[in-house]
Amino acid sequence: MSKLYVFGIGGTGARVLKSLTMLLASGADCGVETIVPIIIDRDMSNKDLSRTKLLIEDYMIVNKIAKTNGSNRFFKTNIHLLNNELCLQLKDNTQKFDEFIGRNTMSLENKALVDMLFAKETLNLDMTEGFQGNPNIGSVVLNQFDDNDIFQEFAKDFKDGDKIFIISSIFGGTGASGFPLLRKILHTPNVKGADGKAFDNWGLVNKAPIGSISVLPYFLVGSPSDGSLVNSDTFIDKTRAALSYYKNEDKKIDTLNYIADKLTSTYEHHKGGDAQMNNAHFVELAAALAILDFVNPEKSSKNIHRDINKNIEKTTYKEFGINKDLSEFTFDNLTDETRRLIVNPLSRFLLFAKYMGYRVVSEQINGKEEFVVKKIKSNDIFEKENKHQPYSRKRFTEDFRRINSIQKLESIQAKFVEWLLEMEKQNRKFTPFNLLSSSATDFIKGDLKIIKTDNFMYKNWAMVDNELNRQIGKANKVLENDSRFIELYFKVTEELINYKN
Amino acid sequence: MDEILGKIYCWFESLFGQNLAEYLWGYSCETQVYDGKNLYNSIGLIAIGISLVFVLAYYYLPLWGFNHPRTNRWWNWIIILFIAGVTNLLIGYSWTVNDFLNGNIGDCLMYSRDSDGNIISQLIFQKDCWLFGLSNFFVSAIFFIVWSGIFKWWSRNCKHSPLF
Secondary structure, eight states, X not given: OOEEEEEEEHHHHHHHHHHHHHHHHTTOOOSSSEEEEEEEOSOTTOHHHHHHHHHHHHHHHHHHHTOOSSSOOTTOSEEXXXXXXXXXXXXXXXXXXXXXXXXXXXXXXXXXXXXXXXOHHHHTOBGGGXXXXXXXXXXXXXGGTTSSHHHHHHHHHOOTTOEXXXXXXXXXXXXXXXXXXXXXXXXXXXXXXXXXXXXXXXXXXXXXXXXXXXXXXXXXXXXXXXXXXXXXXXXXXXXXXXXXXXXXXXTTSSEEEEEOOSSOEEEOOOOSGGGOOXXXXXXXXHHHHHHHHHHOGGGHHHHOEEOTTOOEEEOEEEXXXXXXXXXXXXXXXXXXXXXXXXXXXXHXXXXXXXXXXXXXXXXXXXXXXXXXXXXXXXXXXXXXXXXXXXXXXXXXXXXXXGSHHHHHHHHHHHHHHHHHXXXXXXXXXXXXXXXXXXXXXXXXXXXXXXXXXXXXXXXXXXXXXXXXXXXXXXXXXXXXXXXXXXXXXXXXXXXXXXXXX | OTTHHHHHHHTTHHHHOHHHHXXXXXXXXXXXXXXSOOHHHHHHHHHHHHHXXXXXXXHHOOSTTSSOXXXXXXXXXXXXXXXXXXXXXXXXXXXXXXXXXXXXXXXXXXXXXXXXXXXXXXXXXXXXXHHHHHHHHHHHHHHHHHHHHHHGGGOSSOTTOSOO
């Protein structure tokens, strides 16, 4: 079965991959069997990247128990890492840009030319924390990523029918420079590795369908506190400059998606590293949907236009929009097509997470009211009921919750609720759910009535338990307990939540 | 076979007394043989039926309180057993007290008389009817347990109640 290689460049790349992982965990339809994520970032210590890495590692463990040969869609799509690595690490670890270009060993004339082309701050820039909004140095430094084991592994792993997708932001440093460079390398014939040998399957890579999303400004950063060179005021100019360059990508990419948001949130300003952690944003979720759209077999004729020699005849350009320009929006404000993609998966997985006790509560932190995700004992229906309900007795009791795969599943559930909460904290709030609700039936906001509540006998969580007890007989009996658990919960949430339009 | 129920009730005979037991067996003071109706069978069959109805309701009836994920604890089962038992207690009491008050119980079972026919002592009292009702409660509970053991396994929500 076919694979999709997703290159996530820079911090935005990592955050979009996080949203994609959340969509796949919740069972969103994906037109390929396996996703192979590859993150390209110079700043390996940024928190956005490490959060995505942890999430993907947990996902891969849960994915193993999700292969039930039944109807389960939670965690169904495989995520595979090349050489067990998520990040494509550049071999060169030079810290300063002037060291990278060898300024000190240059002739006086060349040194003078370099000093004219690059500002002093740029030459002294510490690149271990990324390119800090400087695509001009990104395009110099990133030119080395074909000389990499992961890249070699990527070529070796590539099969006919596989596809490529590139995620990048256009208003920073790494993404803006990395995207055209990466695209160029992918289309360069006979690329050779460090050993001088041509990469395997490179002909297939050259001709593979390739989609991308360029994320235009959707957030701002505050005043720098640590000498960072990033400045929000330049985002639009940088975008404009990059877009004019991206004109050259016409007919070199099958589908090029653009997304932006004018109603921006302002994040705390950090150069990178452990402090660089931005809240999730709906733009990242929509960008992840662009990936699913690209591999949707029903959209193939719209997304990919190739001649008989597999040359790109036309680039398809796409944008994403919501029905109304609202600062707070729910499923009601999404188009039918988007609703079809996300309403059922997100609602079903949230119901599952709520059953396991994860929800948002209000807490006083440093004298300020904050909303945080917690596992609340009184809301942990599974803990309260597993000793009593026929579906769980002697199956999902005692040490069941200590099984590694179940612990990882719960860890993702907590992160999933946190991800939804973070999207609510933006200036453009995506609030499809009432995350404070402890109810099984009234947590979806808006006009959509998709939770089955017509059973007068079984109210609230009793309705879920009744359905679990009903469906346990239908779950595949030969499955291991952890696989049976996930299959069962999918069947139940599918029965209780069913949006059709 | 038709004495099985009577024998079960006789486990509790010490509660409601031998004379009421004799009446319930169908003893006739006129003929001095057991040619009357065996009331154990009538009352017992009702007790069996009521226990069965409550058991089936608890495990299968699609109404709140029965076959429900929140009523599958052992104490919920005990409550239903208790309700079935109390229903049978009242049936057992009302049946016997009716016969007691209407004079349907033979004189030889009701009183001990001297050779002149004077009552020396009363042998059956109204409290014996209550105690028979209590016995009927216990018989009902026995059948409730038996029926539960038989029918619980196919219940969606209560199959593990009260045990196993």
